Amino acid sequence: MAKRFGVVGCGYVGTAVAVHLRQQGYELIGTTTGPSRLAELCDLVDHPRILCAGDPGADFSVLDDLDGLLIAMAPTTASYEEDQYRAVYGEAVPALVEALRQRPRQRPLHISYLSSAGVYGDQSGTITTELSAPDLSNTTNALLVQAETAVLGLNNPLIQTCVLRLGGIYGPGKDIPSFIRSASGQPVPKNGNHINAWVHLDDIVRGVDFALQRRLQGIYNLVDDLQLTRRELSNALCDDEGLPPVIWENHDRPGARVFNARVSNARLLQMGFSLNTRSMLEPVAQLS
Template identity: 30%
Template sequence: MNKNIGVLGCGWLGFSLAKKLVEQGYKVKGTTTSSSKLEVLQKEGIAPFKINLSESGIQGDIEEFLSNIDTLVINVPPKLRGKHAESLVEKLKFLHSEIKKSTVSQVLFVSSTAVYGDVEGEVTEESSPQPITESGKQLVECEKMLQSEESFKTTIIRFGGLIGPDRHPVTTLSGKQSLSNGNHPINLIHLNDCIHMILTILEQEHWGEVFNGVYPHHPKKQVYYFEEAQKRGLPTPSYKTQSSEKEGKLVLSKTFLEKGHIFTTPIIS
């Protein structure tokens, strides 16, 4: 197993992953769009690069970043809100052509369970994506672009809602009234398990595959968020009572579990 890795996009997940990889003895390069974060990466033993992907090209020394790395983790979420919305697909086209010219032989693309849209019932990696949001549609297109490339192998990991020590959706839901879909199951994963899944894929060399990343416990939203708010001393959210409500989607991490791997960090506080 090679030990040279690039993490493109050192946001919350990417930065936590890069730090863990350094701890595990990997040589890690990481990118940020912010000059002020270069020093933060450097302090953690991550070789820092200021790289900005845009619809018109790539700003920064992408060739140097991609040189002498075997595995590239792409952790760049769609940026579709606000004034400066940009197409992830267009950005990825530029990146794709740079990867083809580089030493990279494996790509891990961080995607989202948003690609499944509003399908009902259990969803596995074998389920066809049916995205309804623009970000979901763009992620599917990016997945296909990378998977169809023959010069490197791509694994896709579709994470559910991400929670962690200082990040939980209950903080934004707190005190809200008349929320819908209270009977739908939650599809969440803890930051620790995101990193655990990525490390497992790297170490076991699970290339050319698709993984769902969702913790295998799916209480109803209205029950889960009520309890999580109470534990934090926050005002509890309330949901509409809807008798004819659809069941919602329940995302299973079938590929990961069937390989004998386990999740390590519960989503119950």
Template identity: 25%
Template sequence: MTSANALRNLSGLSGKRLVVFGAGYVGGELARQAVEAGARVTALTRNEETARAFAAKGIEAVVADLASDAWHERIAGGADFVVNCVSGGGAGIDGYRRSYLEGMRSVAGWLTAKGGAGAAVYTSSTSVYPQDGGVRVDEAAAVDREGERPRVLVEAEELLLNLPKAAGRRAVLRLAGIYGPGRHHLLEQVRSGEVAGRGEHRLNLIHREDICAAIWSALLASAADGEIFNVADDGAAPKSEIVAWLAGKLGVALPVFTGAPAAGRRAVTPDRVIDNAKIKRVLGWRASYPSFREGYVAILGA
């Protein structure tokens, strides 16, 4: 089910062509929405099973490694919209660099060789921000160029934004912690009795449906050109508050916080509030799930 927020943005997609790179949790849903709205969609994935599922939904699927150039002749140029939603490829920092930076270099090379696209969006992460101590962080805040992983993300952002021939419009969306249907990491931790991180640290979240709406807004708005936008809901709250609320909904005992990073992370996520004022002001975007309460009620059906 596509939210009213997204549907408003999808009305002009019929007959348009979208290419999605990294068609996983977010990109796959974006592709589904586009087909539902009458667009022609090509999705690149590394997974054969995912490709078969896409083909069954009317999505042209290409199985390839984004960081290579083997797919360049398999995907035609001239797309109206291009979105790079790639996620980390595992295998430590080398896999991270290959997925994000080398993948973006490959996309940039394809766009340049094929004459560009109408609009291109890259989904980055708010993990580029090092700020801590409960501060509010907007797009003007300094990014972390010392840490290996944040630096890779920032370099990938700059690669797209500094390549004017890549697309008529280019934008970067820095996503907060992603959750939604089928992505229940925090719920699973609450059920287990142990939650990573620190309870006093604020947690910034964004529902998948609202990410898709933000991507559509950025692709379709001329005001988005060359801009970076934070994409987070309005409900940043101490993790202890969110966990206590979830424990009550699940009917389980209040879990303990480990004080350690979540699996796959090198450090505990800093305590800050990701400011979403710019995307509201410039693009008119609003979260359909403005806080964790609305989002998790939809997931839990309660």
């Protein structure tokens, strides 16, 4: 009998994970929050479902009889809106956690939860590990860490949970190098001296699979090896095409969510994981 794997949140990342694990022989249950995406999911997973975890009448029966689960919930808005972030991380994730805690038929389950390396905030560009304190002064970071803590609280003899803190995502449909080059010669209202973390979609998929097979527990940074400032990265990309540089600012705008850290992936690599794509400046390897 095929093992059953659930993906709560079949967006860009969740869908890629679902497709990959289905190809590996898992029976896939995938959820979305509205009917518009349900038809598309029919071709991608075995059991598509609508699940609005924050709704009082949410049907959590999709969580029954799972062997593995990916929680890939995220706001649907492209821009930051605090009410949406609170709805997802302050309400929907805790509701999902409570439903998992009360499953009628308990069986061994591994859970991976996708979070963000952005929770580290401004570390002044220093090396940042899973032991580094998140910046809880920022509302978004505080909500993300609150959700992480709720998921990690599920750990017990039958349930193993891990949090994967992702860098900014690039890959098919998210061509970050081309996006950066499109700003060549133009002013961009962000601090060019800050270091971002990045990760390729394929390595997220592989990381979730790795966490499932190794039944990882705890927090892991899932980022690539690139540790350049915005200015250094854009200069490398623009110079390669003979383009003028992007014009960054040298300061943070009031109220901006600041991220500036050399996020280390050493812990995950020490567990035996390897990156297919070490940076967006290198050719992309094929997903294995």
